[in-house]
Amino acid sequence: xxxxxxxxxxxxxxxxxxxxxxxxxxxxxxxxxxxxxxxxxxxxxxxxxxxxxxxxxxxxxxxxxxxxxxxxxxxxxxxxxxxxxxxxxxxxxxxxxxxxxxxxxxxxxxxxxxxxxxxxxxxxxxxxxxxxxxxxxxxxxxxxxxxxxxxxxxxxxx
Numbered sequence: 491x492x493x494x495x496x497x498x499x500x501x502x503x504x505x506x507x508x509x510x511x512x513x514x515x516x517x518x519x520x521x522x523x524x525x526x527x528x529x530x531x532x533x534x535x536x537x538x539x540x541x542x543x544x545x546x547x548x549x550x551x552x553x554x555x556x557x558x559x560x561x562x563x564x565x566x567x568x569x570x571x572x573x574x575x576x577x578x579x580x581x582x583x584x585x586x587x588x589x590x591x592x593x594x595x596x597x598x599x600x601x602x603x604x605x606x607x608x609x610x611x612x613x614x615x616x617x618x619x620x621x622x623x624x625x626x627x628x629x630x631x632x633x634x635x636x637x638x639x640x641x642x643x644x645x646x647x648x
Contacts, residue, residue, distance in 0.1 A: 494596040495629065502527070502622045503594035507562070507584040510570035515560075515584055517622055524557045525618040526640070529597040530633075531611040533565040533573035533583070537633035541613075544637035546579050548646075555646040557617075562586055564611065597629070615640060 496503075506516040520527075528545070530538040545552075545559050552559060559581040563570070570583040584591075589611075592598035597614040600607050613633065617626035617640075626643070641647075 496596055496616065496624055496627045498624050498627055500624050502616065502618050502624050503591070505586075505591040505594065507586055507591060508567050509585070510567055510574050510583045512567050515582060520558070520560065520618065521622050522620055524620060525622075526552065526557050526559045526615060527562065527595075527618060528559070528613075528615040529562045529592060529595065529611060530613055531563065533563055533569050534576065537613075538563070539573075539577060541633040541636060542573070542579055543577055544634075545581060546577065548637050548641055549580055551641065551646050555644065557644070557646070558582075560584060562591060564589055564592070601630070617644065 502517060504517045506514055509515050530541055532538055542561060549559060562584045564587050565585060566587060567585045570585055573579065574583055586592055589598045592611060595616065597612045599612060600609055601612050612629055613631050614629045615631055616624055619625050
């Protein structure tokens, strides 16, 4: 099975999801500011915690460069709220339990997991400009070291 892959220069697929507090957040709410939209498999798992904490630790430099960070997973809002609280995350986490938005972004599909092909979340990051156009589309990123590579690519010090 081949996943749809979004390319830089294309409009980000529209969405409307609940955040960690149960408030609705839509793509239109993100317009007007550059956004790092990242998809991760599951809140409070080791790799996803590492990645989220790396974003947390880089949030000041990313924000000063004009970026907002938004994480998306299949977790329910209550679990996202617990994740945010437990790890002191200061950015928005969105819930996509039926993985419809994951599918629209090409981050739901077949992947290798411990040598077996499984269906699930492909850890991926998208950088959107102020008009919600994709400027970077990174699929199959590693949890560890990804944020540092992303900051370097975006020219964000810090």
